[in-house]
Amino acid sequence: MSISVQNISKSFKDKTALKNISFEVKEGELFGLIGPDGAGKTTIFRILTTLLIADKGTATVAGFNVVEDYKNIRNHVGYMPGKFSLYQDLTVEENLTFFATIFGTTIEKNYDLIKDIYIQIEPFKKRRAGKLSGGMKQKLALCCALIHKPKVLFLDEPTTGVDPVSRKEFWEMLKRLQQKGITMLVSTPYMDEAALCDRIALIQDGRILQIDTPQEIIKHYPKNIYDVKADNMFKLIEFLNEYEYKYSVYPFGEFVHYTDKREDFNPKELYHFLEEMGAVNISIQPTKTTIEDTFMELAK
Amino acid sequence: MGNMKRFIGFIKKEFYHIFRDKRSLFILFGMPIAQIMLFGFAITNEINNVDIAILDHSKDATTQEIIHKIASSKYFSIRQLIKNESEIEAVFKKGKVKAILIFEKDFSKNLTKESNATIQIITDATDPNTANTISNYTNSILQKYQQEINKNVKSPYQIVPETRMVYNPELKSVFMFVPGVMTIILMLVSAMMTSISITREKELGTMEILLVSPLKPFQVIIGKVVPYIFLSIINAVVIVLLSIFIFKMPVQGSLFLLGIESVLFIITSLSLGILISTASATQQTAMMISLMGLMLPTILLSGFIFPISSMPLPLQVISNTIPAKWFIIILKGIMLKGVGLLFIWKETLILVAMTLFFIVLSIKKYKIRLE
Amino acid sequence: MKGESVIKVENLTKTFGDFTAVNAITFEVKAGEIFGFLGANGAGKTTAMKMLIGISTPTSGSAQVAGFDVFTNPENIKKNIGYMSQKFALYDDLTVKENITFFGGIYGLSRSKIKEKRSELVAELGLGDIINELVGSLPLGWKQKLSFSVALLHSPKIVFLDEPTGGVDPITRRQFWEMIYKTANNGTTVFVTTHYMDEAEYCDRVSIMVDGKIEALDTPKKLKKQFKAESMNDVFLKLARSPIDN
Incomplete structure (x- = not known):
C-alpha cells in the first residue's frame, strides 16, 4: 500500500473537519477524492503531507508513519497545494531551479520525468510565474512538485479555476505520469473528472460516502434515471415535485433527472400527468447514471 | 555538502x-x-535667522548696543521696530515674527544707577520648542553682554551663570x-x-x-x-x-x-x-x-x-x-x-x-x- | 423568444494600454432570459461584465443595460440591477438579519419594505432558525443562496451572477439553479458568468468568449449540434484548440 489511512478524525476548534476516514491507495494507482468545498479534502492532504496531525487514527505514506516518520515523508512525496504555490516574482526557470535545489537535485537529473510537461512551458521560461495564465501556472506547479521524482504525488484541486482545455491536458499528463510508476492522490470538486481516476472516494462533510472504481459506483446506483424536458424549466420542476410517485428531481443541464419510487415505473403515466398539468413539448427518455447522480443520492 | x-x-x-x-x-x-x-x-532644534521685533522704550546707547549685538548674531534678524505695546498682538498675528524684545524706559539709567534693568522677551509659543530655544539664545546673548560690561565695572559680587554644553557643544x-x-x-x-x-x-x-x-x-x-x-x-x-x-x-x-x-x-x-x-x-x-x-x-x-x-x-x-x-x-x-x-x-x-x-x-x- | 431586449451590446471594446481585453463584442439579452457568459479565466468575461454593471467605462462601442446607456447613465444602471459574486457576497461578521437590513438599506428600500422582504426570505429559504446567526458560520451553500436572494431584494430587472456556484456541493448547486429558474420565470433577466462548462447547459442561451471575442453564441442545444459535441465542455474544447496559451 502506498497510502493507508485508518480511522482518521480531525476537528478545528468546534468544527469537525473529518469523521473517521479510512481508505487505501495502491502503488501506482490514480486515486481521486471527489467532493465539494468544505468536504475535508484539503485537511486529508495536509495530514498525509505531515502538515497537520490528526486527532485520532493513523496514516502511512510510502510506508512511513505521518507523525513519527514525517522527515522521511518530506523527502519522498511531491505536493501541489490548492492554489498553485509558486513564487510569482521568480521566472519559470528560477522557480523550477529553486525547488530542485531545496530537494537536493537538479533539473537535468530528473528531466525525463518532467520533459513532456516542461517543453510546453519552456518557451516562456524567462517569464515570471505571476504573468503566466492559469493553465501554465498549473503545469509549472506540477513540474515543481515532480522535480525530485517523488514516490507519491499529492495534488489538491489541481484543476480548479483552470479552463477546460488545460484541464483536459492536465489529466492526460497525470495518466502519463502514472505509467512511470508514480502513485497519485488527486482531489477535485468536478464530478466529471471522477471517471478519469482508477478509484475514487466520494466525500462530503468530512465523511466518505463511498469508495470504489467509478464504474462500480455508477453500477450500484439503485434507480433508473430519466431525462425529462419541457418548455418551461421552472414549471416542469414544480410539476415533477408535485407528482406523488417521484423519488428525486434534479435539474441537470437542459434536462431534469427524474427517478420514480416504483419498480415498475411507466414513463407514459408521467407524460400524461405533465400534460394534464399544462406542460408543453414534453419528452421523457431513459438516461445514463453519472457520478453526480450517485453523489447526490448518497449525500441525501 | x-x-x-x-x-x-x-x-x-x-x-x-x-x-x-x-x-x-x-x-x-x-x-x-x-x-x-x-x-x-x-x-531641527536649531534656530537660524528667526524674525524678531523690538519695542525700545528708552532708545539709549545701551539698548542700541544690545540690539546691535542681537542683530549681528546669526540666530536673529530684526524684522521690524514697533512703537508701543498695542502693536504686539498684531505683529504676532501676522505670524512672521516669533519673538518681541521690550526694553523698559530708561534702560541705561536703571542699569548703571540701580544695576537692574529689565528686558521683556515675549515669544510666540505656538511652537514651544522654537519659543524655548529663542528665549535661551536671547538670554545667552544678554549674558555675554553683561559679562562684557561687568568686566569694565568690576562688580565683585556679580554671579554669572554659565551653561556649557558638553559632547554636542554646538547643540x-x-x-x-x-x-x-x-x-x-x-x-x-x-x-x-x-x-x-x-x-x-x-x-x-x-x-x-x-x-x-x-x-x-x-x-x-x-x-x-x-x-x-x-x-x-x-x-x-x-x-x-x-x-x-x-x-x-x-x-x-x-x-x-x-x-x-x-x-x-x-x-x-x-x-x-x-x-x-x-x-x-x-x-x-x-x-x-x-x-x-x-x-x-x-x-x-x-x-x-x-x-x-x-x-x-x-x-x-x-x-x-x-x-x-x-x-x-x-x-x-x-x-x-x-x-x-x-x-x-x-x-x-x-x-x-x-x-x-x-x-x-x-x-x-x-x-x-x-x- | 421572450419580450424585449434588456441588454443590448454593440461592438463593445475595452483596452488597457495596448492590450485589448474585450474586443468588439455584440449581443442582446431578452427579458426573462437566463444568459450564460462563458470563457476561461482571463478571456475578458469579468472586464465585459464590469462595463455592463456600470463600474467600468468602455473604450468604444455602445451598450444599453435595463434601458440605460453605460456611457452616460451608469448610476441608473446600478439602481436597476442586482449583483452577486462568489468573491464578495455578504458580510461574514454580520448576522443574516443584519445583512438583509443593510443591503435593503443601500438599495433604498423603506424600513417596512425591508421587513416585508425579510419575512418573505425567511419563509422561502427556511431561515427561521438562523436569522440571528453570523453569516460567517453558515455553510457555503447557504451563503450563496442567501446572497442571491439579497441581490434580488430591490426587485431588479437584471441580476448579474459572477461565478455563483463554484465549489458548492451538487445538491445545493441544483437548489441554486432552481432559484435561478424561478427568478427568470418571474421576469427577471439572469446574466451568469462561469467557467464551469456543465453549468452552461442550464442556460437558455450562452456566449463563449475566447481572448476577448465572442466566438460562439446560441442555445446550448444548437451549439452542441453545430460543433458536433456531446457536451458544452466538448464545445469549448473544440472552440479553443490552441494547446498553449500565452
Whole structure:
C-alpha cells in the first residue's frame, strides 16, 4: 500500500473537519477524492503531507508513519497545494531551479520525468510565474512538485479555476505520469473528472460516502434515471415535485433527472400527468447514471 | 555538502525577491537616506535667522548696543521696530515674527544707577520648542553682554551663570537624531522586512511546500534572515557615512565597536521579526504588529524623542524592555562620548540577553507543521 | 423568444494600454432570459461584465443595460440591477438579519419594505432558525443562496451572477439553479458568468468568449449540434484548440 489511512478524525476548534476516514491507495494507482468545498479534502492532504496531525487514527505514506516518520515523508512525496504555490516574482526557470535545489537535485537529473510537461512551458521560461495564465501556472506547479521524482504525488484541486482545455491536458499528463510508476492522490470538486481516476472516494462533510472504481459506483446506483424536458424549466420542476410517485428531481443541464419510487415505473403515466398539468413539448427518455447522480443520492 | 547547496539556493531566491520588489527596495535603501536627511535638515532644534521685533522704550546707547549685538548674531534678524505695546498682538498675528524684545524706559539709567534693568522677551509659543530655544539664545546673548560690561565695572559680587554644553557643544540636533534614526531604520528593515517575507510565503502557500520538503525549519529561518543581516549592515554603514560626511558628525569612539554593536542589534531585531512572523498569518498582520508593536514603542519610549527621565514611572519601567533604548544608549556612548566597551558592557549584555530570549522563543513557537 | 431586449451590446471594446481585453463584442439579452457568459479565466468575461454593471467605462462601442446607456447613465444602471459574486457576497461578521437590513438599506428600500422582504426570505429559504446567526458560520451553500436572494431584494430587472456556484456541493448547486429558474420565470433577466462548462447547459442561451471575442453564441442545444459535441465542455474544447496559451 502506498497510502493507508485508518480511522482518521480531525476537528478545528468546534468544527469537525473529518469523521473517521479510512481508505487505501495502491502503488501506482490514480486515486481521486471527489467532493465539494468544505468536504475535508484539503485537511486529508495536509495530514498525509505531515502538515497537520490528526486527532485520532493513523496514516502511512510510502510506508512511513505521518507523525513519527514525517522527515522521511518530506523527502519522498511531491505536493501541489490548492492554489498553485509558486513564487510569482521568480521566472519559470528560477522557480523550477529553486525547488530542485531545496530537494537536493537538479533539473537535468530528473528531466525525463518532467520533459513532456516542461517543453510546453519552456518557451516562456524567462517569464515570471505571476504573468503566466492559469493553465501554465498549473503545469509549472506540477513540474515543481515532480522535480525530485517523488514516490507519491499529492495534488489538491489541481484543476480548479483552470479552463477546460488545460484541464483536459492536465489529466492526460497525470495518466502519463502514472505509467512511470508514480502513485497519485488527486482531489477535485468536478464530478466529471471522477471517471478519469482508477478509484475514487466520494466525500462530503468530512465523511466518505463511498469508495470504489467509478464504474462500480455508477453500477450500484439503485434507480433508473430519466431525462425529462419541457418548455418551461421552472414549471416542469414544480410539476415533477408535485407528482406523488417521484423519488428525486434534479435539474441537470437542459434536462431534469427524474427517478420514480416504483419498480415498475411507466414513463407514459408521467407524460400524461405533465400534460394534464399544462406542460408543453414534453419528452421523457431513459438516461445514463453519472457520478453526480450517485453523489447526490448518497449525500441525501 | 547537499545541505549547503540547498541553503545557498534558498538565499539566492531571497535576494531575487528583494531586488524584484520595488517597494521593499525603497524601504531598504530609500527610507534610511530620506529619514536621515529629514531629521538632519528639516526637523531641527536649531534656530537660524528667526524674525524678531523690538519695542525700545528708552532708545539709549545701551539698548542700541544690545540690539546691535542681537542683530549681528546669526540666530536673529530684526524684522521690524514697533512703537508701543498695542502693536504686539498684531505683529504676532501676522505670524512672521516669533519673538518681541521690550526694553523698559530708561534702560541705561536703571542699569548703571540701580544695576537692574529689565528686558521683556515675549515669544510666540505656538511652537514651544522654537519659543524655548529663542528665549535661551536671547538670554545667552544678554549674558555675554553683561559679562562684557561687568568686566569694565568690576562688580565683585556679580554671579554669572554659565551653561556649557558638553559632547554636542554646538547643540546640533542632527547629532542627537542620528543614533535614534539608525536604531529605527535597523529595527524597521530587520524586523518588519523579515516578518513580512516569512508571512508572504504563508499567504502564497509556498510555506506548505517548503515544510513538505527536506529543508529543515531552521534552514528556512536562517535563509530568510541572512540576506537581511547583510542589507541591514549596508544600511548602518550608509547612515554612519551620511552623518560623518554630510552632517560632519564626529564618531568619537571605535568604529569597530560600533560595527559589532550594530550587528548585535540587527540580530535582536531579526529575531523579533521571526517572532512576529510566527504569530501572524498574513503580511498585513505582520506589518501592523511591526509598526504598532515595534516602531511606535521604539520611537516613543526609547528616549529617541522624549527623554526617559521625564516619563512617568510606569513608562520608565516599560522603556527598559525596549531593545532600542539600550541600543541608543550604546550608540550615543560610542558616537558622541567616544566610550569603549568598558562603559557600555551592561547595555550590551542586556541586548545579548534579549536576543537570546527572542531566538529561543521563536524557535519554540516556530511550527514544523501548519498547526 | 421572450419580450424585449434588456441588454443590448454593440461592438463593445475595452483596452488597457495596448492590450485589448474585450474586443468588439455584440449581443442582446431578452427579458426573462437566463444568459450564460462563458470563457476561461482571463478571456475578458469579468472586464465585459464590469462595463455592463456600470463600474467600468468602455473604450468604444455602445451598450444599453435595463434601458440605460453605460456611457452616460451608469448610476441608473446600478439602481436597476442586482449583483452577486462568489468573491464578495455578504458580510461574514454580520448576522443574516443584519445583512438583509443593510443591503435593503443601500438599495433604498423603506424600513417596512425591508421587513416585508425579510419575512418573505425567511419563509422561502427556511431561515427561521438562523436569522440571528453570523453569516460567517453558515455553510457555503447557504451563503450563496442567501446572497442571491439579497441581490434580488430591490426587485431588479437584471441580476448579474459572477461565478455563483463554484465549489458548492451538487445538491445545493441544483437548489441554486432552481432559484435561478424561478427568478427568470418571474421576469427577471439572469446574466451568469462561469467557467464551469456543465453549468452552461442550464442556460437558455450562452456566449463563449475566447481572448476577448465572442466566438460562439446560441442555445446550448444548437451549439452542441453545430460543433458536433456531446457536451458544452466538448464545445469549448473544440472552440479553443490552441494547446498553449500565452
